[in-house]
Amino acid sequence: MFTDAPNFDIRNYLRMEMMPHFLCPGCGHGMALRALLWALHELDIDKDKLAVVSGIGCAGRLSAYIDANTFHTTHGRPLAYATGLALARPDLHVVVISGDGDCLAIGGNHLIHACRRNLKLTCLMLNNEIYGMTGGQVSPTTSETRLTTTTPLGNTEPNFDACALATAAGAGFVGREVTRHVPKLKELIKAGLQHPGFAFVEVLSDCTEVYGRKNDMGSSAEMVMRQKSEMRPSVYRDSVDTPFRSTDLPTGILTRNDRPEYGASLRRAAALASKGAH
Amino acid sequence: MNVVDTRRAKPAAKLLSGNAACAAGAIAAGCKFFAGYPITPSSEIAERLATLLPRNNGVFVQMEDEIAAMAAVIGASMGGVKALTATSGPGFSLKQENIGYAAGAEIPCVIVNVMRGGPSTGMPTRPSQADIMQSRYGSHGDYPIIVLAPASAREIYDETIRAFDLAEICRSPVVLLYDQVIAQSSETVALGAAPAAHAERKRASGPRETYKPFAVGADGIPAMARPGDGYRTHTTGLTHGEDGFPTQNPEAVDRNLSRLFTKLDHHRELIDSWETVRCDDADVVIVAIGISARAAKRAVELCRAEGKRVGLFRPITLWPFPEAALREAVKTARAVLVPELNLGQLRHEVERLLGRDRVEGINLINGEPIGPAQIAARASQLASEA
Numbered sequence: 203m204f205t206d207a208p209n210f211d212i213r214n215y216l217r218m219e220m221m222p223h224f225l226c227p228g229c230g231h232g233m234a235l236r237a238l239l240w241a242l243h244e245l246d247i248d249k250d251k252l253a254v255v256s257g258i259g260c261a262g263r264l265s266a267y268i269d270a271n272t273f274h275t276t277h278g279r280p281l282a283y284a285t286g287l288a289l290a291r292p293d294l295h296v297v298v299i300s301g302d303g304d305c306l307a308i309g310g311n312h313l314i315h316a317c318r319r320n321l322k323l324t325c326l327m328l329n330n331e332i333y334g335m336t337g338g339q340v341s342p343t344t345s346e347t348r349l350t351t352t353t354p355l356g357n358t359e360p361n362f363d364a365c366a367l368a369t370a371a372g373a374g375f376v377g378r379e380v381t382r383h384v385p386k387l388k389e390l391i392k393a394g395l396q397h398p399g400f401a402f403v404e405v406l407s408d409c410t411e412v413y414g415r416k417n418d419m420g421s422s423a424e425m426v427m428r429q430k431s432e433m434r435p436s437v438y439r440d441s442v443d444t445p446f447r448s449t450d451l452p453t454g455i456l457t458r459n460d461r462p463e464y465g466a467s468l469r470r471a472a473a474l475a476s477k478g479a480h
Numbered sequence: 481m482n483v484v485d486t487r488r489a490k491p492a493a494k495l496l497s498g499n500a501a502c503a504a505g506a507i508a509a510g511c512k513f514f515a516g517y518p519i520t521p522s523s524e525i526a527e528r529l530a531t532l533l534p535r536n537n538g539v540f541v542q543m544e545d546e547i548a549a550m551a552a553v554i555g556a557s558m559g560g561v562k563a564l565t566a567t568s569g570p571g572f573s574l575k576q577e578n579i580g581y582a583a584g585a586e587i588p589c590v591i592v593n594v595m596r597g598g599p600s601t602g603m604p605t606r607p608s609q610a611d612i613m614q615s616r617y618g619s620h621g622d623y624p625i626i627v628l629a630p631a632s633a634r635e636i637y638d639e640t641i642r643a644f645d646l647a648e649i650c651r652s653p654v655v656l657l658y659d660q661v662i663a664q665s666s667e668t669v670a671l672g673a674a675p676a677a678h679a680e681r682k683r684a685s686g687p688r689e690t691y692k693p694f695a696v697g698a699d700g701i702p703a704m705a706r707p708g709d710g711y712r713t714h715t716t717g718l719t720h721g722e723d724g725f726p727t728q729n730p731e732a733v734d735r736n737l738s739r740l741f742t743k744l745d746h747h748r749e750l751i752d753s754w755e756t757v758r759c760d761d762a763d764v765v766i767v768a769i770g771i772s773a774r775a776a777k778r779a780v781e782l783c784r785a786e787g788k789r790v791g792l793f794r795p796i797t798l799w800p801f802p803e804a805a806l807r808e809a810v811k812t813a814r815a816v817l818v819p820e821l822n823l824g825q826l827r828h829e830v831e832r833l834l835g836r837d838r839v840e841g842i843n844l845i846n847g848e849p850i851g852p853a854q855i856a857a858r859a860s861q862l863a864s865e866a
């Protein structure tokens with residue numbers, strides 16, 4: 203499956219002493235992690251200068267496996283921690299890993315303001331439509347009618363289109379990809395990492411254990427195959443009869459602009475102030 | 481350390497509010513990062529630093545709420561930079577989860593809480609001292625914290641500098657706790673020269689292979705790795721072992737959590753600070769902080785003028801409470817009087833240490849400060865009974 207990565211040895215970017223990892227078999231988050239590490243490798247980002255800031259959840263746990271400066275913070279707040287870190291240390295490459303609950307529910311306010319500020323950060327939101335870590339409760343991205351432990355009658359709340367939200371809030375770079383296409387996801391993350399402002403990358407991931415099981419979605423392999431047929435890069439969309447997520451979500455780079463980057467603007471204003479007044 | 485004024489003689493005096501003195505103290509202490517969210521009566525600190533920090537090679541950012549501000553401050557400090565946030569009651573409540581993170585992950589940072597009337601939105605422009613317990617116990621779980629309670633603009637300046645030093649030395653969050661009156665009244669303040677050298681956190685050194693992020697020597701303080709220095713460590717709010725990675729091994733958890741407390745015990749000489757006024761022969765000792773202590777000081781003079789033997793014990797470090805100094809101060813006292821702008825939070829600690837028999841309070845929660853006359857009247861009565 204990954205034969206097009208001849209020079210990439212994932213072990214160089216992992217803390218091998220932390221293996222075995224804690225993810226359930228087939229969890230999509232592992233594929234997202236692979237894509238991220240592959241992107242970092244191809245961009246030759248110095249591990250010593252890389253800071254990974256994560257929130258709380260199965261997604262948030264990934265930072266501990268990455269051989270970099272890693273910060274596992276509090277639920278919903280990784281973007282706020284990362285904002286302080288990136289402003290204090292513009293020499294670092296700061297990547298945030300968050301989940302759909304972490305980023306859109308408890309941390310939603312931080313997300314929209316991070317997009318608005320457009321500080322150079324790369325935020326990966328691993329969207330599995332569920333609160334995986336706490337055992338499968340409904341999240342802001344759970345599709346309508348889905349069963350979760352807190353929607354035993356089927357979800358009746360509409361869900362978020364996180365990329366539309368990030369675009370509206372002003373993010374400089376917004377994109378979405380499925381874990382099924384690891385090389386494509388890697389390319390998207392690479393583009394995000396190279397973007398000079400705030401980059402929001404939504405990864406459509408699968409929680410096999412508590413979401414897939416509850417909704418009879420079959421084995422993890424079947425869930426991933428379903429992404430291929432039903433989770434539509436926009437060009438394939440016509441062939442999809444029954445999308446398994448309620449919103450018809452496009453993938454790829456969805457927004458890219460050159461709005462001024464916040465950290466640079468701040469430093470420019472400070473330099474002027476120091477020169478002018480005393 | 482008992483309080484001794486070591487500043488050089490006669491620097492130019494300025495008219496400064498407590499909040500302005502705090503901002504000046506932060507700059508003098510080497511603070512390079514402030515994140516906050518506006519709230520009365522603390523906003524002047526942010527406003528001042530918005531001007532001062534960019535001119536002093538620092539960063540000011542107004543975040544979307546107090547939770548984000550606290551998180552950003554910890555993030556900046558994890559990057560190796562001295563960082564401050566300032567707030568009042570409702571905002572202090574919002575910061576609590578992340579204050580616990582800073583305590584558990586041992587990230588140095590300074591938090592100002594200018595107390596105003598509560599609960600909830602309370603009385604934004606009126607003084608209160610009702611966050612004494614929240615400053616100590618506001619976040620969940622068992623954790624230690626340092627809380628300093630200055631009582632004048634000048635002392636706010638000095639204690640702000642000391643707060644940064646203690647945060648760095650002890651790798652702990654430090655709270656500066658004062659009330660609206662001293663925050664917003666202007667006083668003539670002669671600021672000392674900024675300290676020539678700042679305390680800096682112990683930095684990781686030596687080869688990466690042998691460095692353990694939470695291994696300690698005799699002083700109980702682990703050396704902190706700075707991102708970019710090649711150590712590539714992991715920081716987490718989960719219980720962790722010496723290697724910094726999550727663990728639930730009972731022995732490792734116990735060792736690390738217990739050390740959070742003992743590391744402060746090892747530094748009590750530096751941490752403890754208090755003032756005593758005429759306690760040597762006192763029949764009655766007043767225990768008070770902040771604006772209530774200033775009224776109490778005047779009350780001591782009034783009582784002494786009447787020939788009543790009344791003294792004052794004023795904790796400048798509120799937490800950990802300077803218990804040995806208190807016991808010493810009340811040695812001759814048969815009554816202890818605790819005036820405060822809450823329903824007995826400081827008294828609760830004093831009673832815990834001295835027993836309830838000889839301790840009583842004067843409590844006011846209507847937004848007015850307690851005046852010297854009221855304190856003097858009761859102290860004088862108690863001295864006569866004594």
Ligand SMILES: Cc1ncc(C[n+]2csc(CCOP(=O)(O)OP(=O)(O)O)c2C)c(N)n1
Pocket residue numbers: 258259260261262277300301302303304305328330332333334335336341409
């Ligand atoms: C303040 C707070 N509230 C609640 C929790 C419990 N909690 C832990 S993870 C989580 C949800 C995680 O969901 P998501 O962000 O989607 O990540 P996933 O596990 O699905 O990857 C919750 C509610 C917490 N740790 N902290």
Ligand code: SF4
Pocket residue numbers: 224225226228229230231260330334335408409410411412413
């Ligand atoms: S609970 Fe779900 S999201 Fe969490 S590791 Fe298991 S499969 Fe992955």
Ligand SMILES: [Mg+2]
Pocket residue numbers: 259301302303328329330331332333334341
């Ligand atoms: Mg999730």
